[in-house]
Amino acid sequence: MKRTHLPLNALRVLDAAARHLSFTRAADELAVTPAAVGQQIRALEETLGVVLFRRTAKGLELTPEGGAGLEALRRGFLEFEEAVRAMQAGQTSKTLTIAxxxxxxxxxLAARLAAYGRTDPELRFKLVAADEGLDFTEANLDLAVCLASSKGEHEGIEIGGSDYVTVAAPESGIEQPIGWPGSPDAEAEPLLFVADAGLAIDAAAAGFGRATVPAILAEADLASGRVxxxxxxxxxxxxxxVAPVPQWRQKKVKALVAALSS
Known part of the structure; x- marks a missing residue:
């Protein structure tokens, strides 16, 4: 069944004007001008084909036609508010799904999530591997981390800078690079090739050679003296x-982004 187009803004104006019996006070409530209230009411009258208000010596008066639907209209607005609260219920959840x-x-990331989790015992995290693209809808993601030249189509904030560091075990005598997908090293046949930059750091610490990796990934190993x-x-x-706008605006996501980027 085809639904009737509802002029919701005008109906909200009707509700306010009917409660106040004043375009001026209705305008104050809605943060618009009295002229805008009058325009909305006239447009609604034209749409419905009825007169909603009359001006009398005592002031603004609601017509029988105008009052006929007010009770149902106000119930409808309460239902709308309930629907919005239901849709926002996920924002009160303390579970964050991160790719x-x-x-x-x-x-x-893991160490920082653990530290952040200690600030609120109700926080829960779900971690998803994101080595092959992102699909926020399919995975029900709240936030994702990607290595890229820009944030792309989503909202986002850069963390860690773009520097790469070459790391090796203390007193390592092996000069050959350790390869990994995305490694900036141009060596065609490294001594060792591993699956990612994290494993390259571990291999360097074990003495296999030198790994050139994003500096942010090597912070803890450098600080500990492991490399x-x-x-x-x-x-x-x-x-x-990064996250699409709806997820990015969630309170729980904003709080997490602030914690990770501080």
Whole structure:
């Protein structure tokens, strides 16, 4: 069945004007001008084919036609508000579903989520590997991490900068690079090729050679002395926290982004 087009803005104006019996007070409630209220009422009268208000010596008066549907109209607005609250219920959830590359999760994200989780015992996290593209709808994601040159089509914030560092085990005597998908090293046949930058750092720490990786991934291993920094160069990609606008505007996502980017 085809639904009738409802002039919702005009109906909201009718409700306010009927309660106040004043276009001026209705305008104050709705944060518009009295002229705008009058225009909405006239347009609604033309649409419905009825007169809704009359001006009398005592002031504005609601016609029988105007009052006939008010009770149902106000019930409808209450139903709309209930529907909106139902749709927003997910924002009160303390569960966050995050997609991130495996090496980023292992080397940087997991420790920070653990620290953030300690601030609120109700927080829960679901981590999804994001090594092959992002689909926010299919995976019901709240937030994702990607290594890219820009945030792309989503809302986002850059974290960690774009520098790459070359790391090796302390006193390592092996000069050959360790390869991984996306490695900036041009060596065609490295001594060792691994699945990601996190494993490249681990291989370097084990003495297999030198790994050039995003600097943010090597922070903890450098700080612990597990590897040492031998060189640093600018890269053309950085890690981004991204999400479509509806997810990005959720309170729980905003709080998480603030915690991870501080």
């Amino acid at each position: 991130a590359p495996r090496d980023f999760t292992a080397k940087w 040492i920094e031998e060189a640093r160069v600018p890269g053309d990609k950085t890690y981004w926290l």
